[in-house]
Amino acid sequence: MGPLDDRIVVVTGAGRGLGRAFAEACCDAGATVIVAEVDTETGSATAAALVEAGYRATFAYVDIASPDAVAALAAGVARDYGRVDGLVNNAALATGIGGSTFEEIDVETWDRVMAINTRGTWLVVRAFAGLLRRSPGGRIVNLASDTALWGAPRLLHYVASKGAIIAMTRALARELGDDGITVNAVAPGLVRVEATEYVPRERHALYETGRAIARAQYPEDVTGAVVFLLSQRAGFITGQVLPVNGGFVLN
């Protein structure tokens, strides 16, 4: 018996990094997982590896910046599964964009970050709301970031996009509460994944020495919180933001 037995879970951006770890943890907890990803290569490889490991997973293409692609993803899931029990909004532009001051960030990059991270999350929630309503207890988990909690410098577009995710989590919780759907966010700290290899050593050191648990953070440090928030046991928790960062930000 796993906490997500018989649950159908969609994880966006699950081709690599944290999303891939969430997909695997959900499978391991008993779920059938839809690996929704813009990168066909990593998305299909993730799904294939999960199937190879004996889990139930499929790859589905999506570009969350595109309303049409998001609608097509939801239509495909509706056709193949008929409902969704859990949605992990993990896809984001989360790499290669740090290091510029607020004065140096260009308008095009700002708009791209917002179009994917913030608008994309809204589009996905909007497209899947009907399928989540068909679940006996729908769950949405959004990926925020602790950068929005401590005000990380030289990353303003991303920080703003994740601050918006926190605000949207609270408002969506109220809009979806009557449908029995919970909406929560997890806010990881700086995680050691491909996406953060470009981050300067000093920024990694700031995190790794500044945590109450003073060490590097890995995807496995975050998966437990996501699986819990997707589970039946979390049914009366909604509108919350859970920092999962070894105690870098204490609130």
Ligand SMILES: NC(=O)c1ccc[n+]([C@@H]2O[C@H](COP(=O)([O-])OP(=O)(O)OC[C@H]3O[C@@H](n4cnc5c(N)ncnc54)[C@H](O)[C@@H]3O)[C@@H](O)[C@H]2O)c1
């Ligand atoms: N890594 C960290 O330190 C960290 C910390 C806090 C929060 N987060 C958040 O966790 C999530 C995953 O981050 P990660 O570090 O694994 O990053 P990542 O870049 O490795 O993963 C992001 C995934 O999303 C996919 N993606 C990007 N744009 C997409 C689009 N338009 N449509 C569909 N998929 C798209 C990418 O192809 C990739 O597979 C992000 O929301 C990120 O903001 C990461």
